[in-house]
Amino acid sequence: MALRQLLRGNEAIAEAAIRAGCMCYFAYPITPQAELLEHMARNMPRLGRTFIQAESEVAAISMVYGAASAGVRTMTSSSSPGISLKQEGISYLAGSNLPSVIVNVVRGGPGLGNIAPSQCDYFQATKGGGHGDYHMIVLGPSTVPEAAQLTTLAFDLADLYRTPVMILADGLLGQMLEPVELPEPIDPASLPRKEWAATGAAGRDPNIILSFDLGPDNLKRMNEALQAKYREIRKREIRYEESDVADADLVIAAYGSTARIAKSALQMARAEGLKVGLFRPITLWPFPYDALRAVADHVDTVLTVEMSAGQMWEDVRLAVAERAKTPFYGEMGGVVPTPRSILNEVRKDAR
């Protein structure tokens, strides 16, 4: 029977990772994700698994690169400034087709910013961040139970597509306590063997893990293979949630913690007779452009609400493509929108 526990988002992600068969976890302390690291420190060694507090985020993501090369499920976590440091390693993970999970519990930026919740790393997560033509699958949980579910999914997608997957959370989700139904632990030995991994060339030709080819034609082919994989992911893995969109005049587009707050605003707006819906992307990459476009075809307004200056807003406008009005309401610096502040924006735009 699934176990129900009261957990912080950070702990729920950590525990879900353990249950998904994460064998090696490497990270460096940073607020507001420290509980994730600490949960791993307490639990990984007693399961005979690897926990290393790395000397830096650069080292931690490089250790992930090593563990992934050796064919085990592996994860690192951090928060915004630390994720900036991991970009080198993420680019190499993508280039070398290495399954791996990276958690970003986003805080206020740029620079040192602060330790309050934010969604200001959307561009970095979904558009690249590191060098080269690559993408990660980016999952945006909006509740603690969903954070646990998406962690399980992240490991499966990483293995399936041999790609880094990011869980893009925020400080609010990381710190918030909620009842969570955790999945049954899987036996890591039951996972499919990774025939490509660097596990010793016994009875086979050597396996080489690399993101490198000096020949432009060869590197072009490597890039084309990556792009073919991304097309496949776009075709099969887009996830989103729609609430009350069928009769809506105005749809709020929001993800993560902001989407949850927007749901309260939606109920308040409905109580006032305003026909408001919610469109919540769950995969931020690949972004659900087609689904949102279909919504935009029958509403007047798509209001984007974010804890940023308007980063997902760009994808919303690409999706809507002038089929509807696309106003924006954002908070920055760790300020969290309230149901009331979102409702005020809805009232303005619904008029």
Add this chain to the structure above:
Amino acid sequence: MPVDVARMTKVFERPKSLTEARYTYCPGCHHGVITRIIGQTIDELGIAERTVGIAPVGCSVFAYLWYRCDAVQVAHGRASAVATGIKRARPDLVVFSYQGDGDFASIGTAESLHAANRGENITVIFVNNQIYGMTGGEMAPTTLVHQKTTTTPDGRDPATCGYPIRFSEIIATLDAPVYVTRQALYDTRRIQDCTKAVKKAFQNQVDGKGYSLVEILSTCPTNWRMSPTQANEHVANVVTQVFPLGDLVDRG
């Protein structure tokens, strides 16, 4: 008199754990000698089927082509961290990193030092030729005082560039490493000593003893603007004055 090949005894051959791929190294460069020593060691220990090599960035970026074993090509400076990840994931594997002076002692300073400090059970081959070979002969952390490079055209000035860093000595101050040594290849005796040191560094790992580092003073005739012979003499007479040979730690 015709030679009867069938009756001859083979006393020297290419190690079985090296591939037929041709080296991309310049004439007189020691990388090829070091590669051979590692191949021979892998053969002698019979570990080819469970060895994972780590190829860095620089002239030895193609290291994954030379060995008949699994290999991982990594970001500049991160080899010791990647080695940590592989070894912790699969302690049954034999993991070695092959790193130049810029890789190991400059951009990878933190990763190199902390892998050593954790006493990771890995083998690090640190090739010190006092220059960035592949990018065109720029200053390395190990470049000698007054040595001319493309980024120290008037010679390395300690007032602005500091001094050649003795990274193995720094690692030797740590409690965890079991074996730290500096070797050279400028004559046959040094090659024999170096071969023994490399074997010991791999044997330590196989025996589960912990972190071993072999620094090897290497040549770069091309960027040093020397003939291979001059380069060997330079290592013997000049470089070893700054980087003395011998064991720094041996807790094996």
